[in-house]
Structure formats: structure tokens, C-alpha cells
């Protein structure tokens with residue numbers, strides 16, 4: 001331990017190294033429940049690529065594990081410390097280095113907060129689409145680490161589609177440049193894409209070249225109430241089948257609507273079984289919303305209310321963004337699932353989840369990026385009650401099993417981390433798992449980067 005701290009100190013300014021156990025303990029875990037976290041030996045907050053290289057060279061020389069972290073808003077334990085590790089928090093590397101309207105790219109350090117980048121490019125008439133609900137807190141490095149999604153993915157896709165190139169410090173301290181800053185480029189294997197969603201297990205992202213789009217018109221939102229989640233899912237299928245391109249298509253079930261109202265007095269309709277929010281950022285959003293409103297009615301919507309203006313639309317989005325924090329107030333603890341199924345199976349997924357809630361006698365609220373088929377069943381339970389905790393974990397697992405059965409994936413955007421590592425093997429199969437382990441050892445032969453995650 002002394003040797004480690006001494007070597008780290010040799011290449012870092014004093015304020016970049018934290019060893020006070022009370023403070024290092026606060027970096028031990030992200031926002032996921034039920035994920036083991038160890039005690040870090042030290043926390044390092046570098047401000048430069050050279051400092052990151054120094055940390056990795058030291059870690060390799062002394063065989064010390066390193067856990068990269070962004071804002072620790074992750075929901076799978078992927079940023080949790082392991083015993084004796086160096087936590088490498090990239091939050092101080094938070095400069096936007098370049099925004100080029102001609103090349104339509106931004107070059108950023110990993111600690112830039114998602115909303116900060118979105119606002120900065122917005123001032124230049126540009127748009128960085130990936131928008132996790134946590135966008136005011138989470139970092140671009142963390143978004144790349146988890147391949148995160150968000151509300152606008154139904155039209156604009158996820159983080160992977162916007163990462164053009166990366167600068168990465170490898171486990172042994174070497175600096176790797178991947179990808180490009182050009183509009184096209186197919187030279188060699190796509191290592192950039194490999195890093196997206198790698199959960200800090202292959203290298204430390206120290207710079208990213210991100211694609212931007214022209215800023216679309218402000219979106220207008222419609223809220224539709226349904227007598228059942230199945231009817232709302234039917235509307236989702238109709239909307240997609242008819243070739244509409246909503247910029248957002250989100251679902252909240254009754255439990256979620258009530259939780260949001262209880263937390264934030266949003267005035268959402270309490271009696272609804274399912275609320276669908278649909279938005280368009282097209283040149284004539286009102287016309288698109290009118291067409292979608294008719295489809296919702298054909299699926300049985302009892303009320304269809306288009307927002308009058310952008311301000312009202314923003315309120316509805318705020319309600320949706322507060323869904324997870326609101327569900328967290330229902331009981332003392334939550335387990336947040338992230339199963340994504342083909343859109344056509346969304347109804348079966350939500351109905352199946354309700355049956356699982358009944359079987360285990362639990363409250364499970366569901367909010368979903370419905371247009372992507374990506375559900376977030378939130379299991380609410382009392383963590384001081386051992387039996388209820390056991391049932392919560394069992395229901396969480398059954399939800400993933402159901403997702404795989406329906407042709408889906410165990411995680412649409414939150415990642416595997418610690419929470420779902422047993423399930424990754426089931427989804428990938430033996431051959432897939434073996435190849436992924438081979439890739440990990442090619443980048444990190446000593447297994448020092450974020451050990452205990454993914455596999």
C-alpha cells in the first residue's frame with residue numbers, strides 16, 4: 001500500500017490523490033442496489049492524459065486493479081470499487097476541446113457532463129442526441145462505458161452511433177487512437193465501437209470525437225391515456241408500422257404515474273392504466289401528433305391530449321425523466337431492470353412482468369422507452385425484510401428470463417456490471433463468452449481493468 005501511494009504521488013499533483021478512507025469510501029459504488037463493492041486503496045482525480053498514463057503504468061508495475069469512474073450514476077454496479085483498487089475518477093477531465101460545425105463533431109474529455117455538451121452544441125445550432133434521463137449528472141466517459149441510451153433513441157439511436165473516434169490509455173499506459181474525425185472511414189477493425197459499452201474493462205477513455213447533427217425543431221409532445229398497458233403497446237406497434245418517426249415514444253404504467261405525482265405533483269392522470277408520451281420534432285409536429293392521436297384512439301386510448309406548446313411538452317418530459325427517482329420512493333429499495341425486446345413483443349413483456357409481480361406479491365412499476373422495446377421494470381421492496389428481498393431478486397431474474405424468451409436482451413442500455421454478470425453468459429452462449437474473454441485478455445492481459453465486471 002505504501003509503495004503504491006509513493007509511486008502514485010511521484011507523478012501526480014497532491015490534490016489529485018485522495019487517501020482519506022472516509023472520502024475514498026464515498027467513491028465505492030454507483031447507484032445500483034445489491035451490487036458488491038470493495039474498499040479502494042486510493043482515489044485519483046487526474047486532469048491530464050499524462051496523469052492517467054502514470055496511474056496505469058503504476059498499476060501495471062504493482063499489479064493493482066483500476067476502476068474507472070464517471071459520475072457514478074450507473075445502474076449495474078459497473079463503476080463499483082474492488083478491494084485495494086485505484087479508483088480512477090475522470091470527472092476533472094471535463095473540457096470541451098472543440099466544436100466544429102463544418103465537420104459536425106465535438107471533441108471532448110471524458111468528464112464532460114452530457115447536458116453541458118448538449119447545451120454548448122445547441123448554442124451553435126447543433127445537436128448531440130444521446131440523452132439519458134440522468135443527463136444533468138452523467139458524463140460522456142460513462143455514457144461511452146455503458147453505451148447509454150435515452151429518450152430520443154427511437155429516432156436518433158444510442159451513444160454507439162455518435163462515437164467516431166477515441167483516445168484511450170491502455171492497461172500498460174500506452175496511448176491508443178481509434179477511429180476518425182471524418183464523416184466516413186473503414187480502416188481496419190472498428191476498435192472504437194468495441195470500447196463503447198466495454199464498461200471500463202478494456203482501457204481508459206481520455207478523449208472522444210463525437211458526431212453532431214443539425215439541431216432539429218423543438219419537439220411537441222402528446223399524452224395518451226389507455227385502459228391497459230396492452231392497448232398502449234398496440235398503439236406503439238401501429239405507430240411504428242405506419243412509418244412514423246417520433247422523436248420520443250415513452251410509456252409509464254399506473255404505478256409509475258402515481259409515483260411521479262406523489263413525488264413531484266405533476267398532475268398526471270391517476271386513473272390511467274398506461275400513459276403513452278409521443279413527440280415529433282418534424283417541421284409540422286402538430287400534424288404528425290394528430291395522425292398518431294388517431295392511431296392511439298384506434299388502439300383504445302380514452303384520452304388523447306397534445307401539448308399546446310414547447311413549455312407544456314417540457315413538463316411532460318420532466319415527468320418522464322423523474323420516473324426512476326419517483327419509483328425509488330415507493331419502498332425502501334428498488335432493483336431496476338433494463339430488458340429490451342423486439343417492439344412487437346413489448347405487450348407480452350409488460351403483461352408478463354405484471355404476472356411476475358403478482359406471483360411474487362410485489363410492486364413492480366414499469367416505465368419504458370416503448371419505441372425501442374426497452375422496458376425498465378422497477379421492483380420496489382423493503383430491503384429490511386429478508387423474505388421480500390429474496391422475492392425481489394427472484395422476480396428480477398424472472399423478468400430477464402422472460403426478456404430472453406421473447407427474443408430480447410438482458411440489458412438495452414444500463415449494462416451488465418456486477419448486477420447481471422451471471423446472465424451475460426446465458427445471453428451470449430459459450431462461444432460468444434469465450435471470444436469476449438479473449439478480447440478482454442488481448443487488451444488487458446493482467447486483468448487489471450475493472451475486474452469482476454461483465455464476466
Ligand SMILES: Cc1cc2nc3c(=O)[nH]c(=O)nc-3n(C[C@H](O)[C@H](O)[C@H](O)COP(=O)(O)OP(=O)(O)OC[C@H]3O[C@@H](n4cnc5c(N)ncnc54)[C@H](O)[C@@H]3O)c2cc1C
Pocket residue numbers: 030031067068069070071072073074075078079090110131132133134137138139140141142143144145146147148149150151198199200201203204205206324325413414450
Ligand atoms: C435517474 C437515472 C436515470 C437514468 N436514465 C438512464 C437512461 O435514460 N438511459 C441510460 O442509458 N442510462 C440511464 N441511467 C444510467 C446511467 O446514468 C448511465 O449508465 C450513464 O451513462 C452512466 O454515466 P456515469 O458518468 O455516471 O458513469 P459511471 O456510472 O461512473 O460509469 C459507468 C461505466 O463506465 C465506465 N467508465 C466511466 N468513465 C470511463 C472512462 N473515461 N473510460 C472508460 N470507462 C469509463 C465505468 O467503469 C463504468 O463501467 C440513469 C441513471 C439514473 C440514476
